[in-house]
Amino acid sequence: MITMEMLIDTLSKTYQSEIEEKQVLNKVSFHVNQGEWVNIIGPSGSGKTTLLKCVAGMMTADTGSNVRIGDLDVLRASEKEIREFRRNNIGFIFQEYELFPAYTAKQNVMLPEWPYKKEAKLRERSEALLRTLGLEERMEATPPNLSGGEKQRVAIARALLNDPSLLICDEPTGNLDQSSRDNVLRILKDLNGEGRTIFFVTHDYDVLPYGDRVFQLKSGVLKEIEKELVINH
Ligand SMILES: Nc1ncnc2c1ncn2[C@@H]1O[C@H](COP(=O)(O)OP(=O)(O)O)[C@@H](O)[C@H]1O
């Protein structure tokens, strides 16, 4: 695993439509150290997904913004460089799982690398990951036949396919019942313990005890808040 620091400096994002201009992020600055778990908390509509997409190079930020992940200058790199970097170093986990319903759990985990690697090797890797995540009995099931907690574990297995040093999580516990949620958070905590950096956005205060630091996103402004204060509120 490569070291994975994130440096975000004066990141702004304005959505432009024909009738209006809306600034969702206003000079957001923060850093995430190698191996840290950083949570961004904010209500629905506060710009969490927008922030995550700008950070991961899936959306262009306004000029004047700066985003660095590891040795990648996200806002100046080419599309191809960003794609390669993401593929090799970042795992994504989303609220809606983003699995393909027609493929089995095992195939879903293999899909991102299907064009690039030998199928037998991929199958082996996928099976090993699914086993680690307690899904040995569910490998041949398709997403419509899996519970929410199982789907999210398949998505985590997929995110781990390339052994990423950074996990970017967009409310991955948002659709889960409490016991599945705790299970997913414990899995992520173990992955964090292996040295993987975690960047996690959520509106759920119960996630915060699992992280090292907390930032609050409110009206486009991000500020660090004392973890202990929000946990005991
Ligand atoms: N592509 C877009 N075009 C215009 N407005 C958008 C777009 N995506 C999101 N928004 C608006 O930006 C705000 C923040 O959205 P989002 O980043 O999805 O927030 P969150 O993830 O915290 O719920 C919302 O008001 C949303 O309606």
Ligand SMILES: [Mg+2]
């Ligand atoms: Mg969102």
